[in-house]
Amino acid sequence: MTQKLAVVTGAARGIGLATTKLFLRDGWTVAMVDRDAPELEDVAKDLDGVKAFACDVSQPEAVEQLFADVQKAFGRIDALVNNAGVADFGPIEETTFARWRTVMSTNLDGVFLMSQAAIPALKESRGAIVNIASISGLRASTLRVAYGTSKAAVMHMTKQQAAELGEYGIRANCVCPGPVRTKLAMAVHSPEIIAAYHDAIPLNRYGSEDEIGEVIVFLCSDKASFVTGQIVASDGGFESTGIGLPALRS
Numbered sequence: 001m002t003q004k005l006a007v008v009t010g011a012a013r014g015i016g017l018a019t020t021k022l023f024l025r026d027g028w029t030v031a032m033v034d035r036d037a038p039e040l041e042d043v044a045k046d047l048d049g050v051k052a053f054a055c056d057v058s059q060p061e062a063v064e065q066l067f068a069d070v071q072k073a074f075g076r077i078d079a080l081v082n083n084a085g086v087a088d089f090g091p092i093e094e095t096t097f098a099r100w101r102t103v104m105s106t107n108l109d110g111v112f113l114m115s116q117a118a119i120p121a122l123k124e125s126r127g128a129i130v131n132i133a134s135i136s137g138l139r140a141s142t143l144r145v146a147y148g149t150s151k152a153a154v155m156h157m158t159k160q161q162a163a164e165l166g167e168y169g170i171r172a173n174c175v176c177p178g179p180v181r182t183k184l185a186m187a188v189h190s191p192e193i194i195a196a197y198h199d200a201i202p203l204n205r206y207g208s209e210d211e212i213g214e215v216i217v218f219l220c221s222d223k224a225s226f227v228t229g230q231i232v233a234s235d236g237g238f239e240s241t242g243i244g245l246p247a248l249r250s
Protein backbone atom coordinates (compact mmCIF):
# COMPACT_ATOMS: atom_id res chain seq x y z
CA MET A 1 0.00 0.00 0.00
CA THR A 2 1.31 3.49 -0.85
CA GLN A 3 2.13 5.49 2.24
CA LYS A 4 0.01 8.56 2.74
CA LEU A 5 1.62 11.96 3.21
CA ALA A 6 0.44 14.61 5.65
CA VAL A 7 1.70 18.19 5.62
CA VAL A 8 1.66 19.50 9.20
CA THR A 9 2.43 23.18 9.87
CA GLY A 10 3.79 24.39 13.19
CA ALA A 11 5.29 20.92 13.57
CA ALA A 12 8.41 21.84 15.54
CA ARG A 13 6.69 21.65 18.91
CA GLY A 14 3.38 21.55 20.78
CA ILE A 15 0.24 20.24 19.10
CA GLY A 16 1.89 20.04 15.65
CA LEU A 17 4.73 17.84 16.91
CA ALA A 18 2.34 15.55 18.80
CA THR A 19 0.15 15.27 15.70
CA THR A 20 3.19 14.39 13.58
CA LYS A 21 4.03 11.50 15.92
CA LEU A 22 0.44 10.21 15.84
CA PHE A 23 0.46 10.22 12.02
CA LEU A 24 3.70 8.20 12.11
CA ARG A 25 2.13 5.74 14.55
CA ASP A 26 -0.71 5.24 12.06
CA GLY A 27 1.67 4.56 9.16
CA TRP A 28 1.66 7.97 7.44
CA THR A 29 4.71 9.93 6.32
CA VAL A 30 4.85 13.58 7.33
CA ALA A 31 6.17 16.79 5.81
CA MET A 32 6.94 18.82 8.94
CA VAL A 33 6.68 22.57 8.31
CA ASP A 34 7.76 25.33 10.68
CA ARG A 35 9.42 28.72 10.51
CA ASP A 36 11.66 27.87 13.47
CA ALA A 37 14.26 26.03 11.38
CA PRO A 38 16.70 25.05 14.17
CA GLU A 39 13.99 23.61 16.44
CA LEU A 40 12.38 21.84 13.48
CA GLU A 41 15.66 20.22 12.40
CA ASP A 42 16.36 19.21 15.97
CA VAL A 43 13.09 17.31 16.48
CA ALA A 44 12.88 15.91 12.93
CA LYS A 45 16.28 14.21 13.11
CA ASP A 46 14.97 11.74 15.70
CA LEU A 47 11.87 10.75 13.71
CA ASP A 48 11.62 8.11 10.97
CA GLY A 49 9.26 8.87 8.09
CA VAL A 50 9.44 12.65 8.16
CA LYS A 51 11.09 15.41 6.18
CA ALA A 52 11.55 18.92 7.60
CA PHE A 53 10.68 22.00 5.58
CA ALA A 54 11.53 25.44 6.99
CA CYS A 55 8.82 27.84 5.85
CA ASP A 56 6.87 30.83 7.12
CA VAL A 57 3.27 30.04 6.15
CA SER A 58 2.33 33.73 6.02
CA GLN A 59 4.67 34.37 3.06
CA PRO A 60 3.11 33.62 -0.36
CA GLU A 61 6.40 32.99 -2.21
CA ALA A 62 7.71 30.75 0.57
CA VAL A 63 4.50 28.71 0.51
CA GLU A 64 4.72 28.31 -3.27
CA GLN A 65 8.30 27.07 -2.96
CA LEU A 66 7.31 24.75 -0.11
CA PHE A 67 4.72 22.94 -2.23
CA ALA A 68 7.17 22.53 -5.09
CA ASP A 69 9.66 21.02 -2.61
CA VAL A 70 7.08 18.71 -0.99
CA GLN A 71 5.88 17.46 -4.38
CA LYS A 72 9.48 16.81 -5.41
CA ALA A 73 10.18 14.89 -2.21
CA PHE A 74 6.95 12.87 -1.90
CA GLY A 75 4.94 13.29 -5.14
CA ARG A 76 1.63 13.36 -3.27
CA ILE A 77 -0.29 15.08 -0.47
CA ASP A 78 -3.15 13.27 1.26
CA ALA A 79 -3.76 15.66 4.16
CA LEU A 80 -2.97 19.22 5.11
CA VAL A 81 -3.05 20.21 8.79
CA ASN A 82 -3.01 23.99 9.17
CA ASN A 83 -1.81 24.12 12.76
CA ALA A 84 0.81 26.92 12.82
CA GLY A 85 -0.50 29.73 14.96
CA VAL A 86 0.50 32.67 17.11
CA ALA A 87 -1.27 34.12 20.15
CA ASP A 88 -1.31 37.70 21.35
CA PHE A 89 -3.49 38.54 24.33
CA GLY A 90 -4.01 42.22 25.12
CA PRO A 91 -6.73 44.76 25.83
CA ILE A 92 -8.74 45.77 22.76
CA GLU A 93 -7.66 49.41 23.11
CA GLU A 94 -4.00 48.43 23.01
CA THR A 95 -4.36 46.24 19.94
CA THR A 96 -2.56 48.20 17.26
CA PHE A 97 -2.90 47.42 13.58
CA ALA A 98 0.61 45.96 13.66
CA ARG A 99 -0.35 43.49 16.41
CA TRP A 100 -3.58 42.64 14.57
CA ARG A 101 -1.67 41.98 11.34
CA THR A 102 0.91 39.80 13.09
CA VAL A 103 -1.86 37.53 14.34
CA MET A 104 -3.86 37.56 11.12
CA SER A 105 -0.87 36.93 8.85
CA THR A 106 -0.09 33.56 10.42
CA ASN A 107 -3.48 32.45 11.80
CA LEU A 108 -5.63 33.46 8.84
CA ASP A 109 -3.47 34.33 5.80
CA GLY A 110 -1.31 31.27 6.50
CA VAL A 111 -4.30 28.91 6.47
CA PHE A 112 -5.56 30.48 3.24
CA LEU A 113 -2.19 30.39 1.46
CA MET A 114 -1.37 26.82 2.48
CA SER A 115 -4.83 25.54 1.56
CA GLN A 116 -4.88 27.25 -1.83
CA ALA A 117 -1.48 25.82 -2.68
CA ALA A 118 -2.52 22.31 -1.58
CA ILE A 119 -5.71 22.09 -3.66
CA PRO A 120 -4.20 20.58 -6.85
CA ALA A 121 -2.49 17.75 -4.92
CA LEU A 122 -5.53 17.18 -2.69
CA LYS A 123 -7.74 16.91 -5.77
CA GLU A 124 -5.53 14.10 -7.02
CA SER A 125 -5.59 12.23 -3.71
CA ARG A 126 -9.18 13.15 -2.76
CA GLY A 127 -7.53 14.27 0.44
CA ALA A 128 -8.39 16.22 3.56
CA ILE A 129 -7.78 19.59 5.16
CA VAL A 130 -7.88 20.06 8.93
CA ASN A 131 -7.64 23.63 10.17
CA ILE A 132 -6.80 24.35 13.80
CA ALA A 133 -8.92 27.11 15.31
CA SER A 134 -9.59 27.52 19.06
CA ILE A 135 -12.28 27.78 21.70
CA SER A 136 -11.34 31.47 21.55
CA GLY A 137 -13.00 31.50 18.12
CA LEU A 138 -16.12 29.75 19.39
CA ARG A 139 -16.75 32.01 22.37
CA ALA A 140 -15.61 35.59 22.83
CA SER A 141 -13.55 36.54 25.83
CA THR A 142 -11.40 39.41 27.02
CA LEU A 143 -7.91 40.24 25.66
CA ARG A 144 -8.18 38.45 22.32
CA VAL A 145 -9.81 40.63 19.70
CA ALA A 146 -7.21 39.62 17.10
CA TYR A 147 -6.64 36.00 18.16
CA GLY A 148 -10.32 35.16 18.68
CA THR A 149 -11.37 36.87 15.47
CA SER A 150 -8.67 35.09 13.47
CA LYS A 151 -9.86 31.73 14.79
CA ALA A 152 -13.54 32.47 14.12
CA ALA A 153 -12.55 33.30 10.54
CA VAL A 154 -10.68 29.99 10.24
CA MET A 155 -13.87 28.16 11.21
CA HIS A 156 -15.81 29.89 8.48
CA MET A 157 -13.04 29.35 5.94
CA THR A 158 -13.27 25.64 6.74
CA LYS A 159 -16.97 25.65 5.84
CA GLN A 160 -16.22 27.53 2.62
CA GLN A 161 -13.60 24.93 1.75
CA ALA A 162 -16.00 22.08 2.49
CA ALA A 163 -18.69 23.70 0.35
CA GLU A 164 -16.50 24.24 -2.68
CA LEU A 165 -14.05 21.37 -2.55
CA GLY A 166 -16.51 18.58 -1.80
CA GLU A 167 -17.11 17.97 -5.48
CA TYR A 168 -13.45 16.93 -5.78
CA GLY A 169 -13.77 14.54 -2.87
CA ILE A 170 -11.74 16.88 -0.64
CA ARG A 171 -12.97 17.06 2.95
CA ALA A 172 -12.34 20.11 5.18
CA ASN A 173 -12.84 20.11 8.93
CA CYS A 174 -11.78 22.27 11.84
CA VAL A 175 -10.55 21.36 15.31
CA CYS A 176 -10.96 23.81 18.18
CA PRO A 177 -8.57 22.96 21.00
CA GLY A 178 -9.28 23.94 24.56
CA PRO A 179 -6.30 25.03 26.64
CA VAL A 180 -3.14 22.91 26.36
CA ARG A 181 0.08 23.72 28.23
CA THR A 182 2.22 24.49 25.17
CA LYS A 183 4.71 27.32 24.76
CA LEU A 184 2.02 29.34 22.94
CA ALA A 185 -0.49 29.04 25.77
CA MET A 186 1.97 29.51 28.59
CA ALA A 187 3.17 32.78 27.03
CA VAL A 188 -0.31 34.29 27.35
CA HIS A 189 -2.04 32.37 30.18
CA SER A 190 -1.50 34.15 33.49
CA PRO A 191 -2.21 32.26 36.75
CA GLU A 192 -5.62 33.98 36.82
CA ILE A 193 -6.43 32.80 33.29
CA ILE A 194 -5.33 29.25 34.15
CA ALA A 195 -7.63 29.23 37.20
CA ALA A 196 -10.51 30.64 35.15
CA TYR A 197 -10.10 27.92 32.52
CA HIS A 198 -10.18 25.21 35.17
CA ASP A 199 -13.40 26.70 36.54
CA ALA A 200 -15.04 26.90 33.11
CA ILE A 201 -14.17 23.39 31.89
CA PRO A 202 -16.39 20.46 32.95
CA LEU A 203 -13.41 18.09 32.86
CA ASN A 204 -11.72 20.62 35.17
CA ARG A 205 -8.25 20.49 33.57
CA TYR A 206 -6.11 21.47 30.58
CA GLY A 207 -5.92 19.03 27.68
CA SER A 208 -2.81 17.35 26.32
CA GLU A 209 -1.24 17.75 22.90
CA ASP A 210 -2.15 14.13 22.12
CA GLU A 211 -5.81 14.70 23.01
CA ILE A 212 -5.94 17.32 20.25
CA GLY A 213 -3.76 15.36 17.82
CA GLU A 214 -5.94 12.24 17.99
CA VAL A 215 -8.93 14.24 16.73
CA ILE A 216 -6.88 15.79 13.95
CA VAL A 217 -5.52 12.43 12.75
CA PHE A 218 -9.00 10.87 12.88
CA LEU A 219 -10.44 13.67 10.73
CA CYS A 220 -7.65 13.16 8.16
CA SER A 221 -8.20 9.40 8.06
CA ASP A 222 -10.59 7.30 5.99
CA LYS A 223 -12.50 6.62 9.21
CA ALA A 224 -13.92 10.14 8.78
CA SER A 225 -14.68 9.65 5.07
CA PHE A 226 -18.21 11.14 5.28
CA VAL A 227 -17.28 13.97 7.67
CA THR A 228 -16.74 17.41 6.18
CA GLY A 229 -17.50 21.01 7.08
CA GLN A 230 -17.46 20.24 10.79
CA ILE A 231 -16.14 22.28 13.70
CA VAL A 232 -15.04 19.83 16.39
CA ALA A 233 -14.06 21.11 19.80
CA SER A 234 -11.57 19.04 21.79
CA ASP A 235 -12.02 21.20 24.84
CA GLY A 236 -13.07 19.24 27.93
CA GLY A 237 -16.61 20.52 27.48
CA PHE A 238 -15.82 24.25 27.59
CA GLU A 239 -17.98 25.23 24.63
CA SER A 240 -21.09 23.46 25.91
CA THR A 241 -21.34 25.11 29.28
CA GLY A 242 -22.60 28.31 30.81
CA ILE A 243 -22.43 29.70 34.31
CA GLY A 244 -22.49 27.81 37.57
CA LEU A 245 -19.95 25.04 37.14
CA PRO A 246 -17.68 25.82 40.12
CA ALA A 247 -20.68 26.37 42.40
CA LEU A 248 -22.21 23.03 41.44
CA ARG A 249 -19.06 20.95 41.82
CA SER A 250 -19.03 18.71 44.86
Ligand SMILES: NC(=O)c1ccc[n+]([C@@H]2O[C@H](COP(=O)([O-])OP(=O)(O)OC[C@H]3O[C@@H](n4cnc5c(N)ncnc54)[C@H](O)[C@@H]3O)[C@@H](O)[C@H]2O)c1
Pocket residue numbers: 009010011012013014015016033034035036055056057058083084085086087105106110132133134135136176177178179180181182183184185
Ligand atom coordinates in the same frame (compact mmCIF):
# COMPACT_ATOMS: atom_id res chain seq x y z
N1 LIG B 1 -2.12 25.55 23.31
C1 LIG B 1 -3.36 25.94 23.42
O1 LIG B 1 -3.87 26.12 24.53
C2 LIG B 1 -4.21 26.16 22.20
C3 LIG B 1 -5.58 26.36 22.39
C4 LIG B 1 -6.38 26.58 21.27
C5 LIG B 1 -5.81 26.60 20.01
N2 LIG B 1 -4.47 26.40 19.85
C6 LIG B 1 -3.93 26.45 18.49
O2 LIG B 1 -3.20 25.27 18.23
C7 LIG B 1 -2.17 25.55 17.27
C8 LIG B 1 -0.84 25.03 17.78
O3 LIG B 1 -0.53 25.73 18.97
P1 LIG B 1 0.51 25.23 20.06
O4 LIG B 1 -0.10 25.51 21.37
O5 LIG B 1 1.01 23.88 19.75
O6 LIG B 1 1.65 26.35 19.83
P2 LIG B 1 3.25 26.33 19.88
O7 LIG B 1 3.65 27.76 20.02
O8 LIG B 1 3.75 25.34 20.87
O9 LIG B 1 3.62 25.80 18.42
C9 LIG B 1 3.30 26.56 17.29
C10 LIG B 1 4.35 26.32 16.22
O10 LIG B 1 3.97 27.08 15.07
C11 LIG B 1 5.11 27.68 14.52
N3 LIG B 1 4.72 28.86 13.75
C12 LIG B 1 4.15 30.00 14.23
N4 LIG B 1 3.95 30.86 13.23
C13 LIG B 1 4.38 30.25 12.09
C14 LIG B 1 4.45 30.64 10.73
N5 LIG B 1 4.02 31.86 10.33
N6 LIG B 1 4.95 29.77 9.82
C15 LIG B 1 5.39 28.55 10.21
N7 LIG B 1 5.37 28.14 11.49
C16 LIG B 1 4.87 28.99 12.42
C17 LIG B 1 5.98 28.02 15.72
O11 LIG B 1 7.36 28.20 15.36
C18 LIG B 1 5.75 26.80 16.63
O12 LIG B 1 6.70 25.78 16.40
C19 LIG B 1 -2.22 27.06 17.04
O13 LIG B 1 -2.93 27.34 15.85
C20 LIG B 1 -2.96 27.57 18.25
O14 LIG B 1 -3.59 28.81 18.00
C21 LIG B 1 -3.65 26.17 20.93
